[in-house]
Amino acid sequence: MQTPEFWNNxxxxxxxxxxxxxxxxxxxxxxxxxxxxxxxxVPVICVGNLTAGGSGKTPITLALADMLCKMGKxxxxxxxxxxxxxxxxxxxxxxxxxxxxxxxxxxxxxxxxSQTPVWISRNRVDGAKAAIKESADxxxxxxxxxxxxxxxxxxxxxxxxxxxxxxxxxxxxGPLRESIHNxxxxxxxxxxxxxxxxxxxPDLTAFFSxxxxxxxxxxxxxxxxxxxxxxxxxxxxxxxxYPKKFYDTLENLSVNVCKTVNFPxxxxxxIDDLNKVLSLAxxxxxxxxxxxxxxxxxxxxxxxxxxxxxxxxxxxxxPHFINSILSKxxxxx
Numbered sequence: 382m383q384t385p386e387f388w389n390n391x392x393x394x395x396x397x398x399x400x401x402x403x404x405x406x407x408x409x410x411x412x413x414x415x416x417x418x419x420x421x422x423v424p425v426i427c428v429g430n431l432t433a434g435g436s437g438k439t440p441i442t443l444a445l446a447d448m449l450c451k452m453g454k455x456x457x458x459x460x461x462x463x464x465x466x467x468x469x470x471x472x473x474x475x476x477x478x479x480x481x482x483x484x485x486x487x488x489x490x491x492x493x494x495s496q497t498p499v500w501i502s503r504n505r506v507d508g509a510k511a512a513i514k515e516s517a518d519x520x521x522x523x524x525x526x527x528x529x530x531x532x533x534x535x536x537x538x539x540x541x542x543x544x545x546x547x548x549x550x551x552x553x554x555g556p557l558r559e560s561i562h563n564x565x566x567x568x569x570x571x572x573x574x575x576x577x578x579x580x581x582x583p584d585l586t587a588f589f590s591x592x593x594x595x596x597x598x599x600x601x602x603x604x605x606x607x608x609x610x611x612x613x614x615x616x617x618x619x620x621x622x623y624p625k626k627f628y629d630t631l632e633n634l635s636v637n638v639c640k641t642v643n644f645p646x647x648x649x650x651x652i653d654d655l656n657k658v659l660s661l662a663x664x665x666x667x668x669x670x671x672x673x674x675x676x677x678x679x680x681x682x683x684x685x686x687x688x689x690x691x692x693x694x695x696x697x698x699x700p701h702f703i704n705s706i707l708s709k710x711x712x713x714x
Contacts, residue, residue, distance in 0.1 A: 384434040384622050388547045388556045398554035405551050409527065409559045416529035419506045424519050424534040424710050426456075429526025431564040432546060432556040434622030434646070436539045437574045437599045437695070439486050439675070442523045444695035445537075446497040448703060449519055452713040457517035459508040460487045461524060462501030464647040469502035470511035480679045485647055486523065488678045497521075505531050519711060526567075527558050535710050538568040542575035542582050542596075544623065561588055570706055572597045575698075593706070596698035601691050604634055611635040616667035618658050620644035620676050627673050630691065640665040650679050659687065 387394040426445065430436045442458060449456040462469060465484035473483045473491040480488045483501045491499040498515065502508025505528055509520045526536060540546075551557045558564075565571075571594045573581050581596055615636050619627045624643050631638050642658055644650070662670050670688045672680070677690035697703050707713075 384556060387554075388550075391548050391550070395548055395550060395554040399550070402551040402554045405553070406560065409551075410563070412527075413529050413563075418529055418532035420532045421509055421513065421520065423513055423517065425509065425522065425531055426519065426535045426537070426707075426710070427522040427526050427531075427533045428537050428539060429522070429524055430539045431526075431558055431561060432544075433552060433558060434556060436541050436544075436622075437597075438524060438539050439490060440599050440693050440695045441537075441539055441572060441597060442521055443490060443493055443495045443497070444697075445703070445707070446495050446521055448707055449521075449711070450495075450497070452707065452711060454519050454711055454713070455516055456519040456521050457498045457500060457512035457515065458487075458490055458521045458523055459500045459502060459505060459512060459525075460484065460490070460522075461503060461505070462487050463524075464649070465501060467501060468504075469500065470504070470508040471501050472511075472515070473499040473501060481649055485675050485678055489675050490523070492678065526564070535570070535706065536568050537570050537572055538564065539572050539574065540585060541623075541626075542573050542579060542585065545582060545585050546588075565589070565592060568592060570595070570702075574599055593702070595702040598696045598698070599693050600696055601630065601634065602694045603692060608634065610669055612637055613668045614639040614666055615669050615671050616640045616642070616658065616662040616665060617671045618642035618644065618676070619673050620646055620648035620650075620679075621673055622646045627691070630693075631671060636671070639667055644676075648676075648679075650676070650681070652681060652684070655680065655684050655688075659684075 428438050428442045446456045462484040465482055467482055473487045475492050487499050487501045500508045500512050548555045571589050571592050573596050575596045617628050617638050628638055628641050672690050674690050674692050
């Protein structure tokens, strides 16, 4: 699904759904209190958030994996594999698996330059243990902050500087997976996704007064293709939680986005879906079609030459901050 518009305010629909949010809150509290987390023999680092919808966790997870590798560690990424058919534990192989098998984000991570092993497992404990058997000495959880099955040694919360916690209400009347207070109490560090020249939103810092906080930028890895299209007409489509963030990125690169097409988050594209996109591009005089890296892995092979994607990566405001907390955890210098 795409994030509902009413999550951005405390209007009638959001207020109407508040009783259901109360049940959701009780369920989240009970889940945490009744769980007996499993402690592993290797450090477990969780990159999560407090809200539903995309917040930039995946590029941050890959950046942390790269840093750990440079420290001489052998991190493995464990994901739930949302949207995939396999329950796991299963090590993702781009040569053998599709997004329908393992989910779009795990496949995208497995295809990245990082080359960090990626596992999918509905049961996080089983996935982590399978990775350890394959020589993992650090487990990186992509999402899973609200899952109490594994004991985390380091929990990093990712927050978007502009979106923040939206209307501050719990699912379904708002985007929160748990209360801000309860979530931040378990977090060890906060990463705020922001533009290079932006300061961290003061409304957010009020929540983070006792936590270590640093900014991070999610920027295009290679802007050559986008630069070639500067001021040219482009159709952009995306199936992510907050598609406007992607469209804004293109426009910041001086790409003339003449038409946008939104699909549900984690949508599996059919030939018919993309033929409609191609038709809209032609009708709007678009000179190229762009999508996200996560969406591109679900484009059928026969159409990949007609569609471009924008690879992204995380750039730290303060690399020493990240290096320091990883070094303390792993015992490296």
